[in-house]
Amino acid sequence: MTRWAMTVDLRRCIGCQTCTAACKQTNATAPGTQWRQVLDMESGEYPDVRRTFVPVGCMHCADPPCVHVCPTTATRKRDDGLVTMDYDVCIGCGYCAVACPYQARHINHRRTYAYGGGPNETEAARFDPKRMSVANKCTFCVERIDAGLAKGLKPGVDPEATPACVNSCITQTYAFGDREDPNSNVSQLLAENHWFRMHEELGTDPGIYYIVDEK
Amino acid sequence: MSFTEPKAGRVAPWIQTNWDLRAAGNFIGGGSGTGLLIAAAFAVGAEYRPFAVVGLGFVAMGLLCVFLEIGRHLRAPRVLAHVGRSWMTREAIVAPFLFGVGLAAAWYQTPLLAWLTALLAALYLFCQARILHAAKGIPAWREPRVIPLIVATGLAEGAGFLIALSAVFGVPLPVRWPELGLAVLLVARTVAWRRYRKRLQAPARALAALDAGRLAFDRIGNWVAAPLAVIASVLTPGPVATWLAAAAGVLAVVGGWHFKITLVTRAAYNQGFALPALPVRGKGPVGPAAKPGW
Numbered sequence: 001m002t003r004w005a006m007t008v009d010l011r012r013c014i015g016c017q018t019c020t021a022a023c024k025q026t027n028a029t030a031p032g033t034q035w036r037q038v039l040d041m042e043s044g045e046y047p048d049v050r051r052t053f054v055p056v057g058c059m060h061c062a063d064p065p066c067v068h069v070c071p072t073t074a075t076r077k078r079d080d081g082l083v084t085m086d087y088d089v090c091i092g093c094g095y096c097a098v099a100c101p102y103q104a105r106h107i108n109h110r111r112t113y114a115y116g117g118g119p120n121e122t123e124a125a126r127f128d129p130k131r132m133s134v135a136n137k138c139t140f141c142v143e144r145i146d147a148g149l150a151k152g153l154k155p156g157v158d159p160e161a162t163p164a165c166v167n168s169c170i171t172q173t174y175a176f177g178d179r180e181d182p183n184s185n186v187s188q189l190l191a192e193n194h195w196f197r198m199h200e201e202l203g204t205d206p207g208i209y210y211i212v213d214e215k
Numbered sequence: 216m217s218f219t220e221p222k223a224g225r226v227a228p229w230i231q232t233n234w235d236l237r238a239a240g241n242f243i244g245g246g247s248g249t250g251l252l253i254a255a256a257f258a259v260g261a262e263y264r265p266f267a268v269v270g271l272g273f274v275a276m277g278l279l280c281v282f283l284e285i286g287r288h289l290r291a292p293r294v295l296a297h298v299g300r301s302w303m304t305r306e307a308i309v310a311p312f313l314f315g316v317g318l319a320a321a322w323y324q325t326p327l328l329a330w331l332t333a334l335l336a337a338l339y340l341f342c343q344a345r346i347l348h349a350a351k352g353i354p355a356w357r358e359p360r361v362i363p364l365i366v367a368t369g370l371a372e373g374a375g376f377l378i379a380l381s382a383v384f385g386v387p388l389p390v391r392w393p394e395l396g397l398a399v400l401l402v403a404r405t406v407a408w409r410r411y412r413k414r415l416q417a418p419a420r421a422l423a424a425l426d427a428g429r430l431a432f433d434r435i436g437n438w439v440a441a442p443l444a445v446i447a448s449v450l451t452p453g454p455v456a457t458w459l460a461a462a463a464g465v466l467a468v469v470g471g472w473h474f475k476i477t478l479v480t481r482a483a484y485n486q487g488f489a490l491p492a493l494p495v496r497g498k499g500p501v502g503p504a505a506k507p508g509w
Contacts, residue, residue: 010494039488041226043505050493050502065351071303072293091293092286094233095303098350101486107233109286133286194501196491202351212494212501 022168059206227508244277250373375467436470
């Protein structure tokens with residue numbers, strides 16, 4: 001069995017937001033909607049302060065609260081662990097958005113534009129009316145994964161089959177692969193390093209692993 | 216540890232905006248409506264019909280609020296698709312049975328139909344409580360003790376509504392000491408609130424919002440209303456006792472509504488983001504945990 005998962009090496013992230021831009025370019029998300037975002041967390045008290053850049057998004061949980069609450073089954077979990085959205089079925093009730101502890105879900109009720117009152121050429125070409133007034137979220141670039149697998153490529157190894165944020169990262173913060181395969185890149189990184197998963201106490205079994213130190 | 220939230224990107228918990236007053240309206244209409252239908256089952260034998268109609272009307276109003284909240288109105292029937300896990304689906308499935316049996320009960324006014332309506336109303340109320348509990352992203356909702364609190368609030372609102380409406384309609388209730396029943400439910404609501412609040416772990420601002428709403432809900436809606444109901448029950452039956460009981464009922468209802476608005480809109484801070492450890496930068500140990508806003 002495959003479970004697609006992502007590692008994020010917090011030691012490497014410099015907060016450049018290239019992954020955020022790559023995600024927006026790939027998925028044509030609306031202004032203000034960031035499926036992938038990098039938080040800028042400042043903690044501590046002078047003189048012992050720390051600044052940490054934390055990429056977040058849909059965690060593709062193994063026990064996803066959004067799937068459980070969805071009254072329409074628009075949100076589903078695939079056998080490979082990816083949590084997907086069916087825009088043709090969603091009613092936009094927002095229940096998934098309040099059930100998600102990672103604030104990963106967005107609903108756009110109004111069409112918005114990056115500049116001015118109308119769409120630019122790209123926005124006009126890539127506008128998808130199916131996404132209006134329904135929930136949307138990071139898909140781990142499921143289309144790229146599926147298309148790559150169909151060509152015999154390996155997600156996480158071959159860029160064509162790998163999520164855009166992972167491909168774009170200039171510091172190799174991200175890795176993507178099969179958590180169930182002990183020889184995969186993510187499994188090896190997790191075996192060699194100390195890591196945690198966000199809000200793990202909530203029992204969602206999230207699929208993004210944050211690396212903080214080597215073993 | 217103190218925390219400074221940067222201007223770009225939110226880290227500490229913030230109020231969710233996906234469910235607003237319309238969602239609160241569903242819990243208000245559903246809670247008061249089903250509570251009234253349950254309480255009205257005790258009144259069968261007198262004039263049951265107006266209570267049943269008002270109760271069903273409130274449930275319908277709540278559902279209308281939900282309908283206005285969703286993004287794709289024409290797809291609303293798809294809400295019935297996930298009975299296996301979703302409490303929203305289960306609520307939607309109970310609703311047509313509640314209206315069917317409730318309208319029949321209002322028409323025929325038989326005890327059997329009235330109690331069947333009360334049973335369905337109790338199911339509907341339970342579904343509403345579970346809807347909030349299943350919202351794992353909102354700490355003030357996911358606390359398990361929200362379930363008895365929402366149920367107790369609905370029942371108290373229903374009893375208060377019944378007493379207030381009986382005064383308005385001039386319909387005497389065929390039960391002894393209905394005011395005492397209201398007082399008992401208000402005490403139960405107080406206990407449920409205290410137990411919920413004691414165990415609740417939520418962002419500091421969510422707790423502050425709940426505590427700010429305590430005056431209207433707990434102090435007035437419970438602690439003023441309950442003694443009024445008790446006093447009304449010991450007074451000689453007459454206009455003073457009737458309107459005192461009605462006042463207690465109104466306070467119980469309004470207090471419950473205020474609580475639901477507070478819970479769904481003002482205390483609905485999300486989980487925010489937290490790190491159990493900060494990464495090593497260069498050399499040295501990992502940093503301490505960071506959980507801003509809690």
